[in-house]
Amino acid sequence: MTRRADFHQTFGSRLAGLESLIAAREAHYIDADRLRRDADAIDEVAPYYERTATGAAYTAFAELLRIGALLVQWRAGVLSGEADADRFLRAARERHRIWKGEGPSTDAAVGVHGAADGISAVTEIADVGPMLAAFASVPLPIGIYVSERRRLSTESSDEEEKQPPPPQLAVAFLKFSIDGQPAAETHFLTPGETHDLELEVRVSRWPDGADALELRPLTIEAAGAYEFPVFTLGRPSGKPPFVLHGRGRAMIKAPQALNARPFEFRYAASFRPAAVEQPVATLGQRTLRIESIDLKVNSLTGYPGLDARIIEIRDALRSRFNIPPDDLGAALKLVTALSAYMGRVLQDNEIAEVRSEKQFQALVRAELRRRPDIGAALSEHPRAAGGITDLSLHAVPLELKVEAQQRLGLSDCSRYVAQTTSYAVGNGKRIGVLCVLDCGPKAQAPAPADDCVGILLDEASGATTPIITVLMQANLATPSALSR
Amino acid sequence: MIIEAFTRSGLWDEALRMVDTMLARLVDVPRNRSRRLHLASLRAAVEIERAVAGRSLEDITSLAGTWREASARDQEERNRDQEG
Numbered sequence: 001m002t003r004r005a006d007f008h009q010t011f012g013s014r015l016a017g018l019e020s021l022i023a024a025r026e027a028h029y030i031d032a033d034r035l036r037r038d039a040d041a042i043d044e045v046a047p048y049y050e051r052t053a054t055g056a057a058y059t060a061f062a063e064l065l066r067i068g069a070l071l072v073q074w075r076a077g078v079l080s081g082e083a084d085a086d087r088f089l090r091a092a093r094e095r096h097r098i099w100k101g102e103g104p105s106t107d108a109a110v111g112v113h114g115a116a117d118g119i120s121a122v123t124e125i126a127d128v129g130p131m132l133a134a135f136a137s138v139p140l141p142i143g144i145y146v147s148e149r150r151r152l153s154t155e156s157s158d159e160e161e162k163q164p165p166p167p168q169l170a171v172a173f174l175k176f177s178i179d180g181q182p183a184a185e186t187h188f189l190t191p192g193e194t195h196d197l198e199l200e201v202r203v204s205r206w207p208d209g210a211d212a213l214e215l216r217p218l219t220i221e222a223a224g225a226y227e228f229p230v231f232t233l234g235r236p237s238g239k240p241p242f243v244l245h246g247r248g249r250a251m252i253k254a255p256q257a258l259n260a261r262p263f264e265f266r267y268a269a270s271f272r273p274a275a276v277e278q279p280v281a282t283l284g285q286r287t288l289r290i291e292s293i294d295l296k297v298n299s300l301t302g303y304p305g306l307d308a309r310i311i312e313i314r315d316a317l318r319s320r321f322n323i324p325p326d327d328l329g330a331a332l333k334l335v336t337a338l339s340a341y342m343g344r345v346l347q348d349n350e351i352a353e354v355r356s357e358k359q360f361q362a363l364v365r366a367e368l369r370r371r372p373d374i375g376a377a378l379s380e381h382p383r384a385a386g387g388i389t390d391l392s393l394h395a396v397p398l399e400l401k402v403e404a405q406q407r408l409g410l411s412d413c414s415r416y417v418a419q420t421t422s423y424a425v426g427n428g429k430r431i432g433v434l435c436v437l438d439c440g441p442k443a444q445a446p447a448p449a450d451d452c453v454g455i456l457l458d459e460a461s462g463a464t465t466p467i468i469t470v471l472m473q474a475n476l477a478t479p480s481a482l483s484r
Numbered sequence: 485m486i487i488e489a490f491t492r493s494g495l496w497d498e499a500l501r502m503v504d505t506m507l508a509r510l511v512d513v514p515r516n517r518s519r520r521l522h523l524a525s526l527r528a529a530v531e532i533e534r535a536v537a538g539r540s541l542e543d544i545t546s547l548a549g550t551w552r553e554a555s556a557r558d559q560e561e562r563n564r565d566q567e568g
Contacts, residue, residue, distance in 0.1 A: 007522075008555045011529050015548055018532075022541050051488060139537040141492040142499070142529050 010049070010143055013041040014058065017065050021136035024068060025129040030076040032069040033319045036289075039065035040185060043285040047172035052204065053109070054143040056170070056281030060112035063099050064135045066287070067092050067116055071132065075125040080324045080430070093119055094220050102218075102268050102282070109281070112138050169207055169277055171269040173284035174243070175200040178250070183288055186262050190294035191255035197229060198247045201269070201284075205240040207277035214272050215246060217265045227251045228265055232272075252292035258300065258314065258336070259329040262289040301340035305450035310336055313455060313468060321466050323430050330394040331468055333373055334433045338398075338470040339453055341367045346449050351474035354404045354439045361390055361400050364435065368393075382427075389423045397423035398433045408438040409447065410454050413469045420467045421458040432467045439475040445482055446473040487526065496534035503527045521561045525554040 017038035023029055039062040046062070049055035070092035077085025096119050115138045122131055176183040177198045189195055203213060215231040229248025236242040252263060267286040269279055295307045314332060317323055323331075341364070345351050351363070361380075368374045368391070379392045391398040399420040401413075413436045424432035434456070452471040457463040490499035507523050510516040528551035535543045 007526070007529075008559055011551070012555065015532065015551065018536065018544065019548060022544055051492075053492060054488065057492075133539075133541065136541055137536060137539045139491075139494065139496070139533040141488055142526065142533065144488045 007143070010042075010045045010058070013038065013045055014061065014140060017042055017061060018136055021065065021068055021132050024072050025132045025136070027075065027079070027125070027129065029072060030322045031319045032072040032076075033315070035065045035069040035072065037185065039063070039069075040285060040287070043173075043283075043287070047174060047202065047284040049143040051141075051143065052168040052170040052281050052283070054141045055172070055283045056109040057112055057140050058143070059281065059283045060109040061138070061140055063095075064112060064116060064138070067095055067099075067119065068132050068135050070095065071119075071122070071128045075128045076322045078125050080322050082324050083326070089122065091220050092122075098218050098220075098266075112140070114138075168204060168281065169279050170204045170281040170283060171213070171279045172202040172204075173199065173267065173282070173286040174202055176285065176288060186289045186291055188291050188294050189250070189252050190297050191252050191292040194249045194251050196247065197250040198245065199231065199267070201233075201244050201246070203236075203240070203242045203244060206235055206242065207271055209273075210271040210276045211235065212272045213244065213269060215267050215269050218268050219263070219265045221263050221265075225252065225254050226263060226265070227253065231267075252290060254292065255298075256292045257329070258293070258310075258332050259325055260291075262291045264289050300336050301343055303340070303343040303449060305448065306339045306343055306453065309450040309453050310339060313453065316455060317431070317466060317468075321430065321464070323466075326394065327396055327429055327431050330396040331431045331433055333371075334368070334393050334396065334398050335453065335468045335470060337368050337371050337374060338364070338433070338435050338472075339449075342452065342470055342472045343449050345472050345474055346446060346476075349474070349476045351437065351439060351472070353475055355402060355437060355474075357400060357402045360402050360437045364398075364400055365391060389427075392427070395427045396429055396431060396433065397427060398435065399423060401434070401436045403436060403438050404440050406440050407442060407444070408436060408440075408471060410452055410456075410469060410471050413471055414456055417456045417467045417469070418458045418460065421461055421465045424465050424467070425461075430465055432465065434467050434469045435472065436469065437472045437474055442473075442475060442477040443482075444477075445479070446476055487530070491530060491533060494537060496530060496537060499530045500527065500534070503530060518558075518561050518565055521554070521558040525551065525558040528554045 020035050020038050024035060042058050042062040046055040046058040049058065070088045074085055074088035074092065077088055096116050100113065115134050118131060118134060122128065178187050178189070179196050199215065201215065212235070213233045217228040228250050231246035231248060233244045233246055236244060265288045269282045271278055295304065300307045300310055310332065313335070317328060365378065365380060368378050374393060377393055381388050382392050389397040390400045397420060399416065401416045413434060416434055416436060420432040420434045424430070452473065454469055455466045456469045457466060487499050487502055490502060503523055503526055507520060510520050512520065528547065532544065532547045532551060535547055
């Protein structure tokens with residue numbers, strides 16, 4: 001986490017968030033994760049404003065971005081016919097309710113809070129654009145840092161600059177770490193295992209009569225799905241500001257599917273007993289996004305590089321394309337199974353000679369049928385768009401091709417993308433899968449496996465239907481034959 | 485800092501006037517270059533917040549470009565100062 005920040009960083013992050021909101025007003029905008037990344041960037045620098053009031057306004061703006069992200073997901077879900085898309089709207093309202101219930105804020109943040117008050121009146125996706133425009137129309141104060149005062153001073157400095165800022169009670173989250181590692185933008189936790197969760201907070205001063213500072217997780221996740229600690233930190237000694245550390249155990253009880261969204265937890269701060277003075281502002285990065293799959297323990301393919309590539313592809317598909325989750329899930333199942341097969345074919349040269357398309361289809365069909373998560377759901381030769389697809393899973397087409405004449409790279413597979421796109425569109429899908437067997441003669445070492453999986457697009461059809469492509473390198477030369 | 489106080493109160497024109505006054509007091513000579521550049525980036529930021537307050541969201545793209553240019557020059561100058 002950033003420990004220092006300056007005007008360029010903070011205003012740069014503010015401007016990025018503002019531009020994302022402006023772009024998100026358009027109905028075709030679907031990149032909710034961009035809004036969340038902007039919110040995280042703002043939260044990271046908010047504690048470093050000299051004035052608590054300014055930092056609080058920025059923190060409130062970050063929360064607007066997160067609510068905006070949920071509204072964008074709701075609109076995209078409705079437009080793509082996603083089941084129970086309204087859960088995103090419910091989540092946005094619930095998040096707003098929790099936020100409002102967290103207590104008083106500074107004057108500077110009041111206007112930011114107010115921008116989201118209309119969320120209860122949002123009932124149609126046509127309301128999302130105006131709501132996001134309202135979020136984008138809240139001005140924020142320009143924060144100044146101690147380090148920049150010298151650069152701003154002129155020969156006759158203002159008397160006000162010499163006045164100390166009024167003391168305000170604020171809690172700033174400086175650092176979260178999980179199992180000793182700084183919490184990542186999205187952290188992976190093994191389901192069913194306990195993990196160390198540590199945090200560091202800065203308290204501007206300790207209120208009279210307070211016994212403890214309590215940091216409690218707030219979330220919209222189902223109560224039985226997690227155990228996250230409540231941190232109770234006792235009164236510190238010394239002079240303010242105080243930096244306090246807490247340590248606890250966290251657990252996600254249930255594993256997540258590959259196409260599930262991460263869990264989100266946000267920590268709120270309050271002093272105990274409740275009757276004492278409470279923080280006017282809670283600043284900093286206090287939202288944890290957790291995925292309860294651990295690729296080290298529960299690998300998707302048996303090949304770490306391919307696992308990471310599949311996660312990258314999943315995230316890119318979520319942020320750049322509006323694909324219904326069921327179709328994305330089916331495509332990812334196919335790609336996961338094909339990638340695992342591709343890893344084996346590459347590692348052991350499992351296909352050591354030229355194969356026909358018919359033979360290749362029989363191999364792939366058998367491989368996919370063995371997977372309990374695919375099995376009987378795999379269809380062979382369904383018709384689509386006036387042609388016959390090779391295989392499909394829940395109507396997401398899998399097109400198979402064989403190249404026996406020349407060596408291919410992933411980008412060379414573009415020549416087959418238009419056909420796969422046509423099948424996908426013919427099935428009413430916004431995604432397809434292509435698997436190409438390169439079994440031509442080889443005079444070079446193979447390319448790394450994770451370079452052989454990617455998203456290709458048919459530019460001629462508007463590049464709106466991503467085709468996840470897996471290139472299998474087969475019929476490999478023996479390594480000793482490559483020595484000259 | 486009075487500029488921050490003005491912007492916290494929504495006094496955008498006053499904040500701009502304050503920056504302009506400070507700029508006018510700093511003669512354009514090499515020793516003032518760093519401060520002038522920082523004030524210029526600050527001014528561009530105030531312009532953006534003023535446009536936001538006026539709901540002129542269509543102006544943000546061009547104002548953002550101005551701020552990013554000013555910010556880059558300001559940071560270059562600061563880095564040069566620190567190296568020197």
